[in-house]
Amino acid sequence: MSEVELAGPAARRGRPPSTSARELEVIALRLFAEHGFDETTVDQIAAEAGVSRRTFFRYFDAKSGVLWSEFDREVANIRAVLAAMPEDIAVMEAIRRAVLAVNHYGADDVPELRARMNLISTSSELAASASQHYDAWERAISEFVGRRSRQPAQSLYPLTMGRVTLAACRAAYERWAEHADADLGHYLDAALQAVAAGFGDGVLRREPRGRRR
Amino acid sequence: MSEVELAGPAARRGRPPSTSARELEVIALRLFAEHGFDETTVDQIAAEAGVSRRTFFRYFDAKSGVLWSEFDREVANIRAVLAAMPEDIAVMEAIRRAVLAVNHYGADDVPELRARMNLISTSSELAASASQHYDAWERAISEFVGRRSRQPAQSLYPLTMGRVTLAACRAAYERWAEHADADLGHYLDAALQAVAAGFGDGVLRREPRGRRR
DNA sequence: CGACTTTCGGCATCGTGTGACGAATATTGG
DNA sequence: CCAATATTCGTCACACGATGCCGAAAGTCG
Numbered sequence: 001m002s003e004v005e006l007a008g009p010a011a012r013r014g015r016p017p018s019t020s021a022r023e024l025e026v027i028a029l030r031l032f033a034e035h036g037f038d039e040t041t042v043d044q045i046a047a048e049a050g051v052s053r054r055t056f057f058r059y060f061d062a063k064s065g066v067l068w069s070e071f072d073r074e075v076a077n078i079r080a081v082l083a084a085m086p087e088d089i090a091v092m093e094a095i096r097r098a099v100l101a102v103n104h105y106g107a108d109d110v111p112e113l114r115a116r117m118n119l120i121s122t123s124s125e126l127a128a129s130a131s132q133h134y135d136a137w138e139r140a141i142s143e144f145v146g147r148r149s150r151q152p153a154q155s156l157y158p159l160t161m162g163r164v165t166l167a168a169c170r171a172a173y174e175r176w177a178e179h180a181d182a183d184l185g186h187y188l189d190a191a192l193q194a195v196a197a198g199f200g201d202g203v204l205r206r207e208p209r210g211r212r213r
Numbered sequence: 214m215s216e217v218e219l220a221g222p223a224a225r226r227g228r229p230p231s232t233s234a235r236e237l238e239v240i241a242l243r244l245f246a247e248h249g250f251d252e253t254t255v256d257q258i259a260a261e262a263g264v265s266r267r268t269f270f271r272y273f274d275a276k277s278g279v280l281w282s283e284f285d286r287e288v289a290n291i292r293a294v295l296a297a298m299p300e301d302i303a304v305m306e307a308i309r310r311a312v313l314a315v316n317h318y319g320a321d322d323v324p325e326l327r328a329r330m331n332l333i334s335t336s337s338e339l340a341a342s343a344s345q346h347y348d349a350w351e352r353a354i355s356e357f358v359g360r361r362s363r364q365p366a367q368s369l370y371p372l373t374m375g376r377v378t379l380a381a382c383r384a385a386y387e388r389w390a391e392h393a394d395a396d397l398g399h400y401l402d403a404a405l406q407a408v409a410a411g412f413g414d415g416v417l418r419r420e421p422r423g424r425r426r
Numbered sequence: 427c428g429a430c431t432t433t434c435g436g437c438a439t440c441g442t443g444t445g446a447c448g449a450a451t452a453t454t455g456g
Numbered sequence: 457c458c459a460a461t462a463t464t465c466g467t468c469a470c471a472c473g474a475t476g477c478c479g480a481a482a483g484t485c486g
Binding site for chain 4: 427428429430431432433434435436437438439440441442443444445446447448449450451452453454455456
Binding site: 224225226227228229231254255256266267270274275276 | 471472473474475481482483484485
C-alpha cells in the first residue's frame with residue numbers, strides 16, 4: 001500500500017525495474033490529454049516508457065488504474081484522519097473536517113488533479129472504473145459512522161451516509177474541475193454543508209460565491 | 214425510447230425477428246444466476262436463444278446492458294412524475310414522492326428485481342457499467358431541481374442533489390436486496406428522510422423497523 | 427413473379443486483460 | 457570468477473468483448 005521509495009540505495013537483489021508506476025502515470029496522463037483516453041492504447045503508453053504492454057499490466061491492474069493511484073492514497077488518509085477524530089465531534093461535522101483536511105493540495109498538484117478529473121467525464125470506460133475505487137471511499141465513511149453509532153457498517157444509515165457524502169464530494173469535484181473559479185475546498189465545504197442542512201430552501205438559493213484562487 | 218409492442222399483428226415488412234430483447238434478458242438473467250456474470254459469455258446467451266453473438270449486440274450495446282433496460286424505463290417514469298408535480302410541493306419532498314411512486318413493483322416482479330440487484334454487487338464489470346445508467350437518473354433529478362431553483366442543472370446544488378438522492382436510493386436498494394426483511398419502499402423512504410433531515414442525530418439511532426412484507 | 431425491407435450470420439479486426447515460461451540482470455555466497 | 461538465487465521483463469498464446477462490413481435469409485407489397 002505504501003511502497004515508499006527511501007533515499008538509501010538499499011541494493012535489492014534481482015533485476016532492477018526499468019520503469020516506475022509514477023513514470024507510467026505521467027506518460028499515460030500526457031497521452032490521454034493529447035489523444036483522449038479511448039484513443040490511447042496501452043501499447044502506446046508502454047512503448048513511450050520503453051517497456052512491453054505486459055509490464056504495464058504488472059504495475060496497474062487496468063488501463064484506467066493509472067489514474068486512481070493518488071485517489072486510493074487519499075482514501076487511506078481519510079481513514080487515518082477519521083480514526084484520530086475526537087469523540088465529542090458530531091458525525092457529520094467529523095466527516096466534513098476529514099474531507100477538507102485531506103483535500104489540501106499544493107499549487108503544483110492542481111493542474112494534474114484537474115486533468116485527471118476532466119478525463120473521467122470524457123470516457124465511459126473511465127467513469128465505469130471509478131465505482132470500484134469509490135467503494136473504498138464509501139466504506140471508509142460507512143465504517144466510521146458504524147463505529148460512532150454502534151451499528152454495523154452495512155446498516156442502512158452508515159451505508160447511506162457513505163454513499164451520500166461521496167456523492168456530494170463528487171459533485172463538488174466535478175463542478176470545480178470544469179471551471180476553476182474557486183478553491184476546491186470551498187466547493188467541498190458548500191456541498192457537504194448542503195447535505196448537513198438537508199437541502200433546505202435556504203441552501204438552495206444560489207451558487208456559492210468563491211473568492212478567486 | 215418507448216418501442217411499445219402493440220397488440221395488433223401490424224404485419225411489418227421484412228424478416229421477422231427471431232428473438233426479442235425480453236427473451237435475451239430472461240435467458241441471460243438465468244445464466245448469470247447459475248454461473249455468475251463473468252463466467253457467462255455472450256456466446257452462451259446467444260446460443261440458448263438460438264441466435265448468433267452478433268445479434269445479441271444488436272439488441273444490447275453491451276453484455277451488461279441486458280440488466281439495465283428496466284432501470285432505464287424507470288428513469289423515464291421518474292422524469293414524467295417530476296414534470297407533473299405541483300409547484301407548491303417542496304423540492305426534496307417532491308423527489309421523495311416521485312421515487313416512491315415509481316418503485317411500486319408487483320409481487321411477481323420482486324424476485325427478478327432482487328436477482329438483478331444481487332448480481333450487480335457480484336461483478337466489478339457490472340458495478341462499472343452501472344454508472345452509465347445512473348447518470349441518467351441523476352440528470353433527471355438535477356434538471357428538476359434546476360427548474361425549481363431557477364439555475365442551470367450543472368450548478369453545484371442541483372448536481373449535488375441528483376447525486377445525493379441517487380446515492381441514498383442505491384443504499385436503500387442494496388440494503389433491501391441482501392435481506393428482504395421489509396418493503397423496498399420502506400427503505401427508500403427511510404433513506405430519503407435521512408437525507409432530508411441532514412443526518413441529524415435523531416435519525417441515526419437505529420435501523421428502520423419494517424413490518425414483514 | 428420481382429422489388430423492397432428488415433433481420434440475421436459469418437467473418438475479420440481491434441483492444442483489454444491474463445497465464446505460462448524462459449531470458450535478462452542484479453546481489454550474495456563459495 | 458562462478459554458481460545460486462531473486463526479481464523484473466519480454467514474448468507468445470489465448471479468451472472475451474465490441475464493432476464494421478457484406479451478403480444471405482425471410483418476410484411484405486405491387
